[in-house]
Amino acid sequence: MTRALTFAYPGNLQLKTGGYGYDRRVIDGLRALGWQVDLLALGEGFPAPDESVLSAAQQALSARPDGSLLLIDGLAYGVLDDWAEREGKRLTIAALCHHPLALETGLAPEMQAQFRRSERRALAFAHSVIVTSPMTARELSAHFDVAPGRITVALPGTDRVAATRAENAVAQILSIGTLSQRKGHDVLIAALKGVEDLEWQATVIGARDLDPATAAALERQIAALGLQARIDLAGAVEDPAPALARADLFALASRFEGYGMVFAEALAHGLPIIACHAGAVPEVVPPEAGILVPVDDVTAFSAALRTLLSDPAERQRRADAARAAGAELPGWDDTAAIISKLLDGMARDGVA
Template sequence: MHVVLPAGVDDLSIPSGGNVYDRRVLRELVGLGVDVRETAVAGGWPRPGPQACEELARTLAEVPDGGVVLLDGLVACGVPDVVVPHADRLRLVVLVHLPLADETGIDPGVAAGLDAAERRVLAAAAAVVGTSPWASRRLVEHHGLAPDRVRTVTPGVDPADLAPGTDGVSRLLCVASVTPRKGHDVLLDALATLVDVPWTLDCVGPLRDDGHVRRLRRVADGFGDRVRFTGPLDGEPLDRAYAAADLFVLASRAETYGMVVTEALARGIPVVASSVPDALGGGGVLVPPGDVAALAGELRRWFGDERVRRDLRDAAHLRRDRLAGWREAAEEMARVLVRVRG
């Protein structure tokens, strides 16, 4: 099996859920005995320059007729003129982490162009993989795909020790790239209504040098030392951040799954979040995306009522016991590839 990924999937300085998913599923596929031939293509995906398009075209041209190719949607979905011509001779499987037009903050004209390009690519693919039931349903409905061509392979999660937390109440953790889609502004606005409560917030995730991050930093400065933007963490430092958390919060405007939520739940950490129904799975409180008042209300209930805190911890522990691992995710992906191979 051939796999085409965006370059940077192993760069720990820019961790993302998509990168983690790609790397872990491929590692487990190899462990299952699947012959994985991987190519990472550099470029400004999903809107690359000519050189990246040429490299992708060359990569696909080198795959023998009838070969199965698993393409990360970030690479494939924006360049139908490169990908679609190979659909008749190759068995293309496109893995969609997030529909291209769903990224927050894209110019409407650009989003419409990416949406049309993605529709062409997915229509030509032998199979499409969504990373959650919600994502698969959206791909079917939005792009008019036949339901039997869209498969769901949800992310796995590694087993983890229960997080001891700090004082059981006040230490909040958000793990997410600091982009408009992740809703840090919504979270800070909600916390601004709770200045009478002794909370602290650690925001873990990549920080771009852009206007959005600068605006968030100005807001955070108004909280003194109660809000910290730590940048990306991995390995033991990230484990320590989870271990210290009393409550995990994620105010995303849109997610296809929300792997950080299951990583928190794997540690028994209570969760209040938006846009992550499949990851949460009843293991916490789901609030409407972008709703500052609803988020603030749930946080005030958490801070003010030990019974609420106990119920959320119990829900997290129940969900923890039901989470599947990465081996199960790879086994499901392998079944998709076998079906495509015929």
């Protein structure tokens, strides 16, 4: 019997973001486990598409035959509540929630409230909900009326890497994350100004074109602080592994993370981490491997940078702890196996 699944996604599946990276690895993993995964593109602009895109996406999803098994990325599913109510009895739907739409940084209050209403309603019609962290599972249970028994946690996998140690005369600070408000690069840049007296170079890897206004504001901030020679906004890269291998420490001031795959990757590379108590970050970064500070606290972030930049022994101690923690992280085969088991059960259950 063929194990068939439609994976529906918004936007460009090849974008170098954590969410799309998770999607790609799960698709590959399910195919390796024998699933026939048909890809269905839902169009651009989600989670706030125009009416024509939304209508076309609904029509494409509704064209699936009765009893079809669908896995729908939450960036789109959270605003497909009307469609989900119409089709939730006919189709077997799993929603993949990287993090609730309403928790994105920078939303106007009315948009935040709208996303919260639509996602809560959409999730009510999903057979199962897949999340990428226990924190998101708790959030959905507490605030989105999703019963714990309908939620499956499938942590992102992390690739194993060879143990290496960067040998840099000047400390190399690495940050990875789309140039968006949520990633807090403005906090990192301001904090770096506070340690300008120390020797360091910083590289920020992340797409510029998903939030051009924020990308432009970061460039202006760097120029205003006179740090153009020391901070490189490198844009998106095909593979961040070489940059991780060259770095001495990882710093990202995210205001929220549904999981934070880049933190897991930093651990796997043995990098000490500076980050914020935000979303699932404390679940990913052990206290012995990193320093976590309050969200938007530039002074505390700068002090953490100073600690690791000025004390090589402390930096190495945390690097060793990071390496040990990284070795315990699940692989992508584990992630795919968890989701495959859930989908097998859904396929046996049939239409809800």
